[in-house]
Amino acid sequence: MKQKFTGGLPFVLAAAAVFFALREVLGITEIVNAYWQLILDQAMIITIASIGLSIIYGFCGQFSLGHAAFYGLGAYAAGLISKLYGHGNYGVFLLGLVAAAAFAGMVAFLIGRPILRLRSDYLGIATMGFGIIVKVLMDYSNKWIPATNGATGMTGVPQIAKFPAVFIVLLLVVLLVRNLRLSSFGRAWMAVRDDEIAADAMGVDTTRVKTLAFVLGCALAGLAGGLYAHRYPIVHPSSFDFLKSFDFLIIVVAGGLGSLSGTVVTGISWVFLLEVLRAVLGQSFIDFRGVLYALALILVIILRPKGLLSGLEWQALIPRHVPGARSAGRPAEPGADGSMKGGMPDAGA
Amino acid sequence: MIEAINQILNGLQLGSVYALIALGYTMVYGIIRLINFAHGDVFMVGAFVAFFSTASWGLPFYIAVPLSMAVCAVLGVTIERLAYRPLRYQARIAALISAIGVSLFIEYGTSLKFVFGPNFRVVPRPFNVAQWDVGGVQFSNIQVIVLVTVVVLLTALQYMVTRTKMGKAMRAVSFDHDAARLMGINVDAIISYTFALGSALAAAGGVLYSAAYPQINPFMGIMPGLKAFTAAVLGGIGNIPGAMLGSLIMGEVDVLSAAYLSSRLRDVFSFSILILVLLIKPSGLLGKAGPEKV
Numbered sequence: 021m022k023q024k025f026t027g028g029l030p031f032v033l034a035a036a037a038v039f040f041a042l043r044e045v046l047g048i049t050e051i052v053n054a055y056w057q058l059i060l061d062q063a064m065i066i067t068i069a070s071i072g073l074s075i076i077y078g079f080c081g082q083f084s085l086g087h088a089a090f091y092g093l094g095a096y097a098a099g100l101i102s103k104l105y106g107h108g109n110y111g112v113f114l115l116g117l118v119a120a121a122a123f124a125g126m127v128a129f130l131i132g133r134p135i136l137r138l139r140s141d142y143l144g145i146a147t148m149g150f151g152i153i154v155k156v157l158m159d160y161s162n163k164w165i166p167a168t169n170g171a172t173g174m175t176g177v178p179q180i181a182k183f184p185a186v187f188i189v190l191l192l193v194v195l196l197v198r199n200l201r202l203s204s205f206g207r208a209w210m211a212v213r214d215d216e217i218a219a220d221a222m223g224v225d226t227t228r229v230k231t232l233a234f235v236l237g238c239a240l241a242g243l244a245g246g247l248y249a250h251r252y253p254i255v256h257p258s259s260f261d262f263l264k265s266f267d268f269l270i271i272v273v274a275g276g277l278g279s280l281s282g283t284v285v286t287g288i289s290w291v292f293l294l295e296v297l298r299a300v301l302g303q304s305f306i307d308f309r310g311v312l313y314a315l316a317l318i319l320v321i322i323l324r325p326k327g328l329l330s331g332l333e334w335q336a337l338i339p340r341h342v343p344g345a346r347s348a349g350r351p352a353e354p355g356a357d358g359s360m361k362g363g364m365p366d367a368g369a
Numbered sequence: 370m371i372e373a374i375n376q377i378l379n380g381l382q383l384g385s386v387y388a389l390i391a392l393g394y395t396m397v398y399g400i401i402r403l404i405n406f407a408h409g410d411v412f413m414v415g416a417f418v419a420f421f422s423t424a425s426w427g428l429p430f431y432i433a434v435p436l437s438m439a440v441c442a443v444l445g446v447t448i449e450r451l452a453y454r455p456l457r458y459q460a461r462i463a464a465l466i467s468a469i470g471v472s473l474f475i476e477y478g479t480s481l482k483f484v485f486g487p488n489f490r491v492v493p494r495p496f497n498v499a500q501w502d503v504g505g506v507q508f509s510n511i512q513v514i515v516l517v518t519v520v521v522l523l524t525a526l527q528y529m530v531t532r533t534k535m536g537k538a539m540r541a542v543s544f545d546h547d548a549a550r551l552m553g554i555n556v557d558a559i560i561s562y563t564f565a566l567g568s569a570l571a572a573a574g575g576v577l578y579s580a581a582y583p584q585i586n587p588f589m590g591i592m593p594g595l596k597a598f599t600a601a602v603l604g605g606i607g608n609i610p611g612a613m614l615g616s617l618i619m620g621e622v623d624v625l626s627a628a629y630l631s632s633r634l635r636d637v638f639s640f641s642i643l644i645l646v647l648l649i650k651p652s653g654l655l656g657k658a659g660p661e662k663v
Contacts, residue, residue, distance in 0.1 A: 083462075134648055135644070135648070137648070137651065138647055138648075138651050139651070141402075141404060141602075141606075142602065142647055142651055142652070144404075145598075145599065145602045145643070145647070146643070146644050146647050146648075149599065149640035149641075149643045149644050150640070150644065152595075152636055152640050153636070153637045153640050153641060156633070156634060156636045156637050157637065159633065160633055160634060262595075266469050269466070269469075270466060270469065273462055273463070273466050274466070277460075277462070307477075307480075307481055307482065307487075308481070309477075310473060310476070310477030310480075311474060311477045311478050311481070313473065313477075314470045314471070314472075314473035314474035314477060314478075315470075315474060317466065317467075317469070317470035317473070318452055318467055318470035318471065318474065321456070321463050321466045321467050321470065322452070322455050322456065322467065325456055325459035325460070325463040326459070326460070326463070
């Protein structure tokens, strides 16, 4: 039975156009000033990387705690190319973005081939270990490539990733992931997520599916890193340590595993929450920001354990009749293979 | 050669502190399959309580240590009650996110000025440091105290888990919650007890760590916590002897790679070993394939 899924595309594009126009108007009226523009750009960049993790964990069920490493690899790859050869040239900028995605994807392929044999928490720990290794190597990188400046952080990357560029990349990424999600690839991801053994028995090449999801997700993180390097004046190793990986994980889980709309909405609102907290608290209470952030996180997950938008997808993005679009009620659980369940009672038991 | 023996002794000291933290991780994981990311912060609180009770309130060391263990036991049980129990029947990832939230909450909460404050504090030595020299091999009374305390605590724990009724109940709960409940075991109470026990051990680890490396701050728990957790995974998470073995390996790798290879790259070595071991033996050195038990 073949379904047509193209119906929502004009709505997505229209919504994007409205958002873009709104931003332009608000930008002219100075409601969106340079500061909030910076936050908006950051939110979109974080969202692109989170969509990458959403593919790996939300769609395909592979627990990765090393996402920030790939984000950082992309930032360094694109940043170095632009810094050394670009000097503000848009062609080199685009080349840098492609190189960032390709580099992150390639590293993901090399590390993913062996490491994706691990399951659930073990995979998470191994990827986290990899993330820490990459962070230490970034601190050390000036031994091999002096231009990275090692632990002091790389400066001198031309700041040319302005709002339209970031916005267009985000839109393209959303459309790409939407289409993949609706394709047979997407169905294979969901099959592996829900039950790897059953998927294998039904003829899904699970190794290939998992590797592809991992490579693609990490390439998106690299792409986001490439944008980051061209938006912020300093590329510093500490921006890519394992705590940053938790940010992506939090966004994907809080948005609702397996929900593309959820990842986009949460990604953008989570970054804004942090900044609004800064604005609301003011200078004298700024120390409370981390505490309130942590409290918000605990409350969100206790009140909505399956994520804010779990089981909900924007119709135009993922239509209701697509398999799995509204079935996120059974989220990908580390250990969905059954081998790790042990004494944990099943939901509702 | 003598130098190497000294370094190995240092590694043993660090590894045994890791072991105290790793046991909390491994017991909690064994019983509710949760990576308790807040455990490293319990370790930090333990160090701070001992610091305040000796430096500010003038309590003797042998009272400060049990006091800090008791405070942390209460803290661990409270964390479980408020942040993990509401999520007991949800997907495990929800509790993991909650654990990350608790970890951040403790770190930022305690670094507020009216709690512990954000700065590094220097821990005064609770006793005079004596340095001995046996044929060139140097060791201090701190190393002896650390090792003796760790051995005593671990023996007590091993006895508790394998010989007492409580330990039997813990093993039953980790094996199957529902069956244990049907046998009349109060599962919630056992889980609380596990958290109390693990947190008390982490507090002891925090005190010993701050006696050996006398500088503390609210974020000090992150790296040792992570290393200890890695050690627990390395040895086979859920497995108590595995956690000890993993911790000793981790401590030795840390110290020896810092001494002989590169101190800046030492995390690369420790985590590379973790990845290599997992690739060869996916459930850790002493881990069994399939569900892990306490």
